[in-house]
Amino acid sequence: MKKTHSLLLLLVVATASVFGQPKSFSINKEDLKDKIMRGWTGQRIGVTFGSPMELHYSGTTIDAY
Numbered sequence: 001m002k003k004t005h006s007l008l009l010l011l012v013v014a015t016a017s018v019f020g021q022p023k024s025f026s027i028n029k030e031d032l033k034d035k036i037m038r039g040w041t042g043q044r045i046g047v048t049f050g051s052p053m054e055l056h057y058s059g060t061t062i063d064a065y
Contacts, residue, residue: 027035
């Protein structure tokens with residue numbers, strides 16, 4: 001019974017997400033450039049702050065295979 005309700009809910013959400021979307025999307029070049037630059041900035045900040053913890057396990061660097 002619970003599995004049926006979950007499946008029905010998933011079907012309703014999937015249908016709503018498909019039919020609720022606009023048919024077209026437009027953005028001007030300045031806004032697109034701004035979004036791309038913000039994405040790159042976020043990636044670089046994540047790499048900078050995450051680098052001390054990346055690829056380390058038990059105080060040693062994990063070797064590539």
